[in-house]
Amino acid sequence: MERARIGGFILVLLFPLAAWAQQSSGISGQVKDVSGGVLPGVTVEAASPVLIEKVRTSVTDGEGRYRLVDLRPGTYVVTFSLAGFSTFKRDGVVLTAGFTAEIDAEMRVGSVTETVTVSGQSPLVDVHNVRGQTSVSDETLDTLPSGQRNMTMLQFLTPGFGTPTDVGGSGGIYGTGYGGATFHGKPRNKLNFDNMRVNSWEGIGSGGYHTNPDAVEEITLETSSGLAESSSSGTVINSVPKEGGNTFRGNLAFLFGNDSLQANNLSPELVAAGFLAPGKVLSLWDVSGTLGGPIMKDRLWFFAAIRYFGNGLQRPNSYYNKTQGTPFYTPDLARGPGSRSEDWNSHVLRLTWQASPKNKVTAYADIQDNRSELPSSNSAAEAYYRWTFAPISLFQAGWTYPLTNRVLLEAGFSASVFNFPSYNLPGVSPNDISILDATTGFRYNSGMWFLLGLGTGGPRTSNRFGER
Template sequence: MRKSQVFGHFLVVCLLAATSAWGQAGTNSGVIAGEVDDSSGAKVAGAKVAVTSPALIEQARETVTGDDGLYRIVNLPPGIYAVTATQTGFSASKREGVEITTGFTATVNFSLTPGSVTQTVTVTTEAPVLDTQDSVVQKVISNTILEALPIGKSASDYPALLPGAIAPAASQDVGGLKGEQTQGFRIHGSAPIDFTQLRDGMYYGAMTGGGSNQLSSNNPTATQEVQLETGGYTAEDWNNGGHVNIIPKSGGNAFHGSFQADFGNKALQSGNVTPALQALGVNGSSSIRSLYEVAGGIGGPIKKDKLWFFADARHWISSSNQAGANFFYDANEAAPFPNNLYYAADPSRPAYDVNTYTDIGLRLTWQATKRNQFTHNFIQERNCNCFYTISSGLLAPEATTHHWYVHDWRDQVT
């Protein structure tokens, strides 16, 4: 076979792979669209519509209306926008405070009045909160809400904010006591394995077995918002279950950052073992052994309007003593065979689990040209679900395994 044919076949395979990856991808941006009319209701063709926001590395993006007076500006990162419409012979019209979230299309219409283009009329109305152009059923949760609500630390807790979502009973968390044991949920009768997790709109598939994602954690200080999709997917989507799309923070033309630290201990924990349960032989409940998290991130310009960065790091440990479970010891080591084969529980050494998550990340945004922008998002994790499944109560700690994930690298370029 000639080299040209081999290259041609290779190119076809690459195109098919790219098409498949595109079909599995979500979104990481929003849209502003609408129409421009004059005071009589006639459509204004050729009007320039510009959007500005600190979220845009190029600061401003513009388009012109078609013959039908319609316009559409896509791929807008989450943020607060101002939209301005101008046309010769009309006063400029401006709308401020338009909030864009992931997957949201904001409808912003203009009615231009005759006048000088140097005059600007600022229209004060409520920002659009209803998406009338897309069919996707979703809920977007901002980082501010995630930080304010008393939910756990893992991605498995996001469905708690979603009406109708059903998470496995063993995955329900209070105060971050559990690690990333499982992150799936069911919605509208779907199976847990139909769940999909995305980062920045991209399915990364890193050792993810259906709905069970025991590998990846998420740094809350590096999260801009979380998009929860539950229905109305496009025909290209291969999964009918719930989608969790984690949108990372980006840099900016000004330095910004956040830091958080929290902890818990046994003294802050209550129990529910009543005298009636104690009479049945229940000696106590599981208790906190170690629980703390330290996380932070900082972003800003490397070169304003050209190259941004956001760097982050996180260390989280969650460990609990398991009620009714202990390590074992050879109580009859000196006894003759076969009596020396039996082990006894060591009450001085209660069994416990250990979930550790350490990650560092770096996100770069580069405005190469006026029409071309690139992002690079790199994350390295070192995680362990140690004494895995000890909480089931069916295994001795010596019979469990340590699930180490070293090193988990995610490298995304868009």
């Protein structure tokens, strides 16, 4: 009985690691000679500049098979060598996050100094996993005509997702939150950063922490929920963080827009019908910069990123209530239409340390300060609700150690702090009741969230801790 308990305990410990390994990238295959016989003892090396140790090594087993796990997304050169055979090299192997490439080799008798190089299209089908998955690199996200370049944008590219819309970033960070999205009607999406969960605990589990897209190498979206290796009944979205390298690299970007760069379709007919003020972007800016490189080549890398994003939006036909505090709504035309604003900033630092030939340690920190005013879908200006998400922080640490060709040891810790106090807008008393006109769906007098009793509760904090 005691032996059975120990076995069950080990199984429970190994299951999360197996599930995480399914999310990491890798290369596997089989090595044979020209007659079709399997070759054990072949040294297999995967080299890429994205690896701080430069080369990851494995050896084929008695069936000529090998497997390299926990590889970062990037382009690899795979080399096969064995005494008495010519060296076989396959270049241009491209790995995306969570993808395992099948690379087989056929080695000919000859000198090890002789090299046979094979170039061809990198494998496109992962024959080792059955889950449905979409991957998008940071280069692809940068070229898309979208506003946020984050997890939300990946949902927009996936058939079956129901998400809020965003035009050029005008939806804002929280206006297009990915926690409320559904896949074929199913909510409860699991949001991961470096394969560790960062969902908020509240409500439907939306993301209190929002990733800085300039710090993300690639985003993957797993849609095959319900599989044995899946840890979510909905979808699993994972962001792979960027790392430094042996060369210094960086970039700067600046985006700007305002109401002078747009038009509207306001017509005399609409004005006569009572529609007086169209929605428009009053201001929109996005400033970001990154820098990565070596502190010690092949030993210690750093990557830093900052981003400042904000906007000011005029809501269509959204006027303040001239008779505030009464059961009636009278638009205050003299005051002009209401507007909402949002400010979001992020400061990221990631360190990668190759402590020994096999021990790799990573550390990540992102400190954010975010403020936002969000309206109901159809509301007067005083019915907006204001959030002060400050400070928001994510701290992570990880360790990996390939013990043997078949055993990978790894551990990780994640801590997320999410503050979300909400407040009435100036001029709105805590005693003002939110009023909804059921015939038109129009809300006025106070914000929707205050109707739920959340507006005067003072500061609130959600802390999330996780591991892998």
